[in-house]
Amino acid sequence: MPVSPSGNEEQRAAVITSAKNLFLQENKPKTFIPGSTYIPVTAKVVDENDLAHLIDASLDMWLTAGRYAREFEAQFGKYFGRTTKSLLVNSGSSANLVAVSSLGSPELEKFGMKPLVPGDEVITVAAGFPTTVNPIVQNGWKPVFIDVDAATINALPKLIMEAKTSKTRAVVLAHTLGNPYRADIIADWCKKEGLFLIEDCCDALGATIQDKPVGSFGEYATSSFYPAHHITMGEGGAVMSKDGRLKKIAESIRDWGRDCWCEPGKDNTCNKRFCWKLGDLPEGYDHKYIYSHVGYNLKVTDMQAALGISQLNKVESFIEARRKNWNYLYKGIKSSPTLSKYFTPVEATPETNPSWFGFPLYCNEGLNREKVVSSLEDKKVGTRLLFAGNLTKQPAYKNVDYRIHGDLKNTDRIMKELFWIGVHPALDQVKMDYMLEQLEAVTK
Structure with missing residues (x-):
């Protein structure tokens, strides 16, 4: 923990120790009761040390970004293999807004890069979360939706390349549910074609592609610290930039445009x-x-950053737990004749090591997805769909100007047949065995 700026170390330590003891008293482990205790699809994992950091920052009464924010921004950029510091923002959605909006900065011309202008096209996918795509629309650019690979629920490089036209200026994609797409291949292609790449890593903290971290390939990358994600600040997000020039643009947009x-x-x-x-x-x-920019105020408080520092100290154990839990559920389905007949899990992208956000699976022929998730929820097993399913079918995009390259056959299949259950670190074998039992029960 950073040294207190006040110098009142003993008094501060006493307050923090008292808070940690209270946390332990009020957050004792609860007994899991199958069928009665709800198993959430996502869950934050916090402890007394997280509270200690939070209290320590609050005692400063600095409130806006301060010493903890500076420390986090330095550490988090390195985690993504970046030489520049990350930029903290108030959510993963804001991180996407800042990163995407930066592609329209007139400042890019100073560095020999052409900013995006209204009418330019940005390749993305419809099988995802709205705020990956919304900044494209909000900046007056045209989303070009391509289909995803059914097995990995990610866009394939070949289809991305085929979607390019003379109007294409950027590729903006999320690593879906922590399963990476081949950002290495796409980044090399974008460089040759003079395109920008933004990696939305909000669900994929710790995932790698050929042993390199996701978020290390594009001009910008983003992350989220919502309670559902790998680490949490309650709310919060971050933008990682390829170099200091791009960071300065993003920082201006984050800070009112100054x-x-x-x-x-x-x-x-x-x-x-x-x-x-x-x-x-x-x-x-x-x-x-x-x-110098049309910007926003999207900063965080130092209390959020303090919580993030504490969580970052545990990130490797969180990622390891997610991978272990995913593997347990995967083997459980593949080893069961019944489960493997009725459900098809999503596969890891070749030459990657996912950092799973959830366990996605398809309902095979003979199962109604809505009945399956309803039954699981009744049995206290949390479920989620793959976010918007197909964004082009959502009411918010009815009047949005977009283009579809090819068809969205697999996207529509995801919209109708796919759901996911949890792999978060708060799960254990007893809970996962119950989850597998309830999956089998819905097939009968």
Whole structure:
């Protein structure tokens, strides 16, 4: 834990110790009762050390991003194999908004890159979460939807390449449910074609492609710290940038669109605060109030960042547990004649090591997906669909200008036949055996 800026170490330590003891008293392990205790599809895993970090940050009363945020941004960028610090934002959805919006920055021209303009096309998939695609629409660009591979529920490089036209400027894709797509192949192709790549890693923290972390291939990558995800801040997200130039653009969009890069509470980092001449403003206009982008305020509090630091200390054990639980459920289905007849699990993408967010599986012929998930929920086994199913079928996109390359046959199959159950670290063998038993029960 970082050293307190106040110097009142003994008093602070006493408050934190008391809080940790209270947490342990009020959060004792609960007995699992099959059929009565609900098994959520996602669950945050927090302990007394998480609370200790949270309390420590709150005692500073700094409230906005501070010492913990700076530490997290430095550590998290390295986790993704980036040389630049990450940027904390208030959600994974905001991370996508910042990353995608950065592709339209006029600042890109200074670096020999052409910003996206209204009417440009961005290749993506319809089988996913809305806020991967929404920033494309919000920026006036045109989503080009392609189908996914049924086995891995991810887009294949070949189809992405075939969807390119003279208007194509970027590829924006999520690593679905923690199963990576071949971002290495796509990144190499994008570089040759002069396209941008954004990796949405919100469900895939810790996944690798040929031993390289997801999020290390595109111009930008994003992550989420919602309670359902691999680590949590309650709310929160992060943007990882390929280099410092791209980071500065994303940081401006995150911070109201300002041109200034001073940390909160600091002034005149550039040593020429009143010496700038930008836009049509008078010379010497206060740099703190010069805006180079149409931006937002999407920052986090230091209390969120403190929780993130504590969670990041445990991320490897969380990822290991998710993989172990996924493998247990996979073997359980494959080894059962009944389950393997009625359900088909999604497969890991070749040459990758997923960091599973959930356990997705198809209902085979003879099973009605809605009846299956309803029955599982009645038996206290949590379920989820693959988010929007097919975004082009959703009411929100009825009047959106988009293009479909080819057909969306597998996307429609996912919309009708696929669901997923949990693999989070709060599960154990007893709970997973019960989950498998209830899957078998719905087939009878």
